[in-house]
Amino acid sequence: MSRWNRRQIVSASFAAALGYLGPVSSALPSFDGAPWGAERAAAAPPLQTATGDPALYAVYIDAALKEGQFEQYTCEFDAAWAILKSFGIDSTLEDQVVAIGLDPRIEPYYEATPDGFVVYGGDTTQFFSGDYTQNFLARTTGQAMQKIFATYAVDVEPVNDRAGIEAALDRSALVWMKATVDFLPWEPVTWVTPEGKELPGVLGNDHAVVVMGYNSDVAVIRDILGPTSSNWNRLFEYEVPWETLLAVWEAQGFDGLAVSPSGQ
Numbered sequence: 001m002s003r004w005n006r007r008q009i010v011s012a013s014f015a016a017a018l019g020y021l022g023p024v025s026s027a028l029p030s031f032d033g034a035p036w037g038a039e040r041a042a043a044a045p046p047l048q049t050a051t052g053d054p055a056l057y058a059v060y061i062d063a064a065l066k067e068g069q070f071e072q073y074t075c076e077f078d079a080a081w082a083i084l085k086s087f088g089i090d091s092t093l094e095d096q097v098v099a100i101g102l103d104p105r106i107e108p109y110y111e112a113t114p115d116g117f118v119v120y121g122g123d124t125t126q127f128f129s130g131d132y133t134q135n136f137l138a139r140t141t142g143q144a145m146q147k148i149f150a151t152y153a154v155d156v157e158p159v160n161d162r163a164g165i166e167a168a169l170d171r172s173a174l175v176w177m178k179a180t181v182d183f184l185p186w187e188p189v190t191w192v193t194p195e196g197k198e199l200p201g202v203l204g205n206d207h208a209v210v211v212m213g214y215n216s217d218v219a220v221i222r223d224i225l226g227p228t229s230s231n232w233n234r235l236f237e238y239e240v241p242w243e244t245l246l247a248v249w250e251a252q253g254f255d256g257l258a259v260s261p262s263g264q
Helices: 075-086 093-100 142-151 162-170 242-251
Strands: 109-113 116-120 154-159 174-180 188-192 198-202 206-214 218-222 237-241 256-261
Touching: 075 093, 075 142, 075 174, 075 206, 093 142, 142 154, 142 174, 142 256, 154 162, 162 174, 162 206, 162 256, 174 242, 198 242, 218 242, 237 242
Parallel strands: 116 188
Antiparallel strands: 109 116, 154 256, 174 206, 174 256, 188 198, 206 218, 218 237
């Protein structure tokens, strides 16, 4: 499989290079396969900090790694694979898709409105929505991902704050969470389901990762995406300052799951 970037376009401005993190504004996007923000993430990706000695962290769990995603837009499934594999459980993309189900009613698309971007897609609280081989808007949520983890008979519960992440890791659970690619700035969107549910999210750089460790300053991330055309220097494992992680996570509605072997 060719190594392309996960969510190819990020609404990242010069402020990103200066360490600004948060929503960014942009003019109406042009279209060449994904919406333009101010510039591509590849223009000025932040330097990622490699992890150090595991002894530097309050908790460090060596999460499983495979080099590259199943498909271009399968990050939610890839993060789940890493968690399950860490617990000795093999999973395939096909089995995960069967477990979560696809919502075929609408292929996600976006519109720019005076109040911001709106994405019209399937019910991501129950299913995966979109063609994960080519639609950059294809995605799901932790609520729907719980169906996958239940299929593999592991314990899963939502987490939505730093204390929840730390408590999960303290008991040897791993944390599946929604983020942005490289934890870069984002263009906020409202995702609207056919039933009219409105969900928070990000436009062009939606992503999912695994939190596998922490200390008082940083969280340790397992990112199956690895090097791609948006950042050839992207690491599979890196540190993210808590302040950065929490700001990005908030944009995704603090969507996270603590997953551990059954009965642990």
